[in-house]
Amino acid sequence: MDIDYNLYAQKLTQYLSEIGLDSTLAKYINLIVLAIGCFIAVYILDWIIWKILRLFSAWFAKRSKTTFDDILIKNRVPRKLAHILPILIFIGLLPYIFIDFPWLETQASKGGQIVFVVLILLIVRATFHTLRDYFKTLPRFQDKPIDSYTQVMMIFVWLVGLMLVFAIITGSSVWKFMTGLGAASAIIILIFKDTILGFVASIQVSINDIVRIGDWITFENYGADGDVIEINLATVRVQNFDLTYTTIPTYALISDSFKNWRGMQESDGRRIKRSIYIQMDSVRFLTENEVNRLMNIALIKDYLVTRKTKIDQHNADNDVDKSLLINGRNLTNLGIFRKYIEAYLKQHPPVNKDMMLMSRQLQPTTQGIPLEIYCFSKDKRWENYEYIMANIFDHLIAAIPTFNLRLFELPNHHSFETQEDLNNSIPLKPSN
Template sequence: MQQIQSFIYDYALNAGFSENAAKLLNTFALMLGLLIIIVISDYITRKFLLNIFSKFASRSKTNFDDLLVDHKAPRNIAHIVPLLITLQLFPFVFYHYPELEENIIILIRVYGVLLTVWIIRSILKTFESYFKTLPRLKDKPIDSYIQVAMLFIWVIGAASIFAVVINLSFIEFFTTLGAASAVLLLIFKDTILGFVASIQVAINDSVRIGDWITMDKYGADGDVIEINLSTVQVQNFDKTITHIPTYALISDSFKNWRGMESSGGRRIKRAILLKAKSVQYLTEAHISELKNIQLITAYLESRQQDINTYNTNNNIDKSTLINGRNLTNLGVFRKYIQSYIENHSAINKDMTIMVRQLAPTPQGIPLEIYAFSSDKRWANYEYIMSDIFDHALAAVPYFKLELFEIPTTFTTEILNTD
């Protein structure tokens, strides 16, 4: 071993080189030999591990081992062998320069810490990808947990490198670091808040990836595409991306539409405004005319019979319509819209269906349609709702009702004043 170690040195001295030159030449040759050994050992180890993992992955039922290969975990683990060889052989290479030994040890240790961090990172990334393939975890904020783990790993790694460089023991360094914990808490305040928020979001199941949320404060109205440690990414319906701080999900209010999407329908709640002065009692002639509308024929015949019986039994003078019981055009119209909604093919019949009259306003009498469409997709929902109101608006004149509109002359006056 000694002969191999000093072979180039002895040869250089015999060739007439100075002692210092012979030492440099010998060290360079030994270093070149070490590099060749490192490259060969790294190549062999990497090929060996990759072959083993590939064969195991092809036979395994789970895709976890495939993900390990995809995230280069075997490749990173293979670097451990050259590192161990270097630790064993570097005193042999630099025996002419023992004063460099301490500095080289520091460099090798720093590399060892970085390699360890990188191996752990590969494994954590593998777990992240694997958990996302599990149906029960697919909509959970896995990214947040992995980022927290990586944050701690990098903090520990950086602290370890610093401890190695200043030649301080790991325990002594972290004991000293404890005194600066208040400063660290201040520096990592947003990270800690985001971590706590992501845990609460996961435990309370308030937001999942894929949920449609609305948060006016941040201009968000779309689907959650990512939940990580610091932000929640929402792809709005105009394809823009909104970034919301994760902790805002527990400190601010937002609307999650998951309940609607998991229910049997999507709510339709909209009113049309009718002129109050167009509301009137129905005459016999108008009732006869409205009986031609098939959806309310049976209703009109039944109601008219009940009303006539009541008025006759109570000797009501019907020469004036206001006396006794009467049908109104608004009431019959309301019944017609109710029947139309109940017979509409796109409305969920198992959920609430209601047509109601709201309190009169300066703009008229609101007649509100309250129902749920069976199809919850946004475009289809809008089409269904438009179809219903197209019909309702077109039906208004048949009942001698009028829609409220701002008079054209009034609008013109406003524009002229502006």
């Protein structure tokens, strides 16, 4: 037997009309009572469904070995799922609530459908956030731009939701909306230019493995020098070493030049490449007595003995006149100092001996002869690297006078002091 629910929906209206109430007022009172009653019933149903889902979720989470369900609960996915059935029931009851007001029933139905679409969008967004947070807990995905993928997917989801809402409001088809969207594509591209550029850039960054989360990058145009902590659709967030944050547009990673230190971090050492400048007028040939004195330096003793023997033999075989040092073959203080640097680096424990190691002379400049030290430290951590490099150059700078060489330094007031000035600057002892 079919039940006519319309009769039950109009029972109150008929009763109020029978007792002498105006028919229009009776319809409004009936509308309000039905709306309140349905709302209370739907709210109670929503609460019951939520309690059931919460108990089930807690029971399942305790027995599950994965953290996915915990993250699902954290993002309130079960709570949003609990709203689906009550909203559908409420939308189904709207024709009976507004039985005497067809126009209002149409508008309320559209509003209910829009709310349902928004709810679905929120559920999808919460699900994507759950997937994002879960993938970030997996070691193989921790350096991937998961945020970018999530945002790209949500753009498509929101676009579909926008088209559905438009179709509901206007009563037209989705295809008609897409046709109008194509006509306005130029305006849309202009408005969402950064988003589109970021979308393309994030795909290229991921596919070409240009930057990962955790990479140390230096981006001079944006003043960034630190670790990448977040990559999303529009921006890349960098925590600098001074603990400040720099935000870089994602598309700048493919349009501008920057330095990624990942190669260094994955290698066996960090490069030390620094020069000390030697005054050119301090470079000279060494006498035999000076060579013999330098043989007391343990690191280059064997080298000097072997080298001096070969040079003396060559000069003797060619009957070289050694009354002038320039004749024949000779040792220079700068050449011996270079060999000392290499010997010192080869025995220095923090220096990686399996990588490039050398001391070379660069093109002379107005500041003297650059003597470049090129090697790699085993320890790549910044503070330790700086300490190792400073330790090496402390020693070399202190060793330079031993080889009768001088460092270049711009003149200062000490450069023009005479011995008399120095003596006068020493305070005299007070007389008794």
